[in-house]
Amino acid sequence: MYSAAPTFIYNGRFATQKTTGVQRVARELIVALGHLPDSGGVTVAVPPIPDLESVDGTNTVKIGFGKGIFWEQIVLPLFAGRHRIVNLSNSASIFRLNQVIYMHDAAVFDRPAHFSWRFRAWYKLMFWILARTSSCVVTNSDFSRKRLAYHCGVSPERIAVVPLGADHLDAVAPDESVLREHNLQSKRFVLAVSSMNPTKNFGRILEAFRQLNDPDMDLVIVGMKNSTVFGDVQDLQGVAPNIKAVGYISDEKLKALYQHAHCFVYPSIYEGFGIPPLEAMRSGCPVVVSNSSALPETCGDAALYCDPYSAEDIADKLRVLQQSPELRSTLIERGYAHAARFRWGASAESLRKVIGASRRDAS
Known part of the structure; x- marks a missing residue:
């Protein structure tokens, strides 16, 4: 051997x-x-x-x-x-x-x-x-x-x-069946991706989405529970009709969600690096991330930053992206260039x- x-x-x-x-x-x-x-x-x-x-x-x-x-x-x-x-x-x-x-x-x-x-x-x-x-x-x-x-x-x-x-999804063929499975329309949903670690701040994501108050926009949450590591976490199923927790999915379906999301939100309270925002950038999805821990170091000038402790600020940033196609296009362009380095x-x-x-x- x-x-x-x-x-x-x-x-x-x-x-x-x-x-x-x-x-x-x-x-x-x-x-x-x-x-x-x-x-x-x-x-x-x-x-x-x-x-x-x-x-x-x-x-x-x-x-x-x-x-x-x-x-x-x-x-x-x-x-x-x-x-x-x-x-x-x-x-x-x-x-x-x-x-x-x-x-x-x-x-x-x-x-x-x-x-x-x-x-x-x-x-x-x-x-x-x-x-x-x-x-x-x-x-x-x-x-x-x-x-x-x-x-x-x-x-x-x-x-x-x-x-x-962050280039591991480049060779993956997107599986758009995930849109049909969860009744999603392209550019009409906000995407959140990570494990169900409490540091990922899902409670404030939910509150921010409620404040957004747009019945035509869905919130799609990709991730899974691990109570052995993180202890008890909130059950997200059935919170509201337009809040959809899809659990653990394949890379093919994940890439399709990145490509069709209106934006990606990642208001993590604590992050050592942060791969998901870079995945989103490489897929042409603008990102909203927290201004804490390592995320500014990882995302540079290619993200819209929010206060992770303020659901109001997270909602405001999501609303800004909805109301400003120019900003959204700018973030997509910057995201492509920035994520190419990783x-x-x-x-x-x-x-x-x-x-x-x-x-x-x-x-």
Whole structure:
């Protein structure tokens, strides 16, 4: 399975999980790394789960026994031997030194009430240990770098920034059947996309939409619940006839919603980076995002900003887009140009340089 010389092994636990933001990042980075010149291929280690699909373009190897946290904490480092483990989905074994760990944000420290106590306690401990024992710590924005450094008690210089990509939907063919399934008309709905993490601010999205008071405009919410991580979240089904929670959908249907939405709203209270607004931009959908955390860093001058703590301000920004076709066209044009900078190939190249530099420092 392995060569005599130490090589990289990528932690593939993410392949056993539903694809949300963290899992998408790991998958896209690994695939992009495999496509880099002189990559030599990428080996992904996964739990021995029957019928588990391989990660595209990689040498996916089932190792050991068990699954979940036990497999990641104990089995993976045991079977990896001398080889260096690269962990790209926010978690890694606390019993292994000289790893690469990609920490996506410091939300468990900054917004602890939005996570279940078990998840919060574990991630705080894990991040604190990994920030000290890993040879390479990576995150996605300068905002996240500063917050992680502060909470983990390490120097910001110890954490490298590798911005993420947003071109993963480019090759996806939109599936417009989603419009018929939910009785949606093109440009007559506002789209919101993310997990049901309370930091995503769905309560104020709902209130802002009520204040918009337009019976001809629908609100479409794409996402899913995870009470294990986030605790109890509001049931959005049946709130109003023109508020439609469609749950977890395919990338094909998601792209169709981006292309046909009047606008995309993302008033997140806390964000380490923010891929969905960039996805929307690449699909020609103007975005309204919050003016907090990493979103101004990610979205630049290509978004309309709102106060995430004010439903009135969110509603005002949605109303401005409705009433100003010129502004909407300007944001679409800026969005295309801005989102074009965020490519997974560029992210993979930056990550490879960071990992390579840390290996030289450790030798």
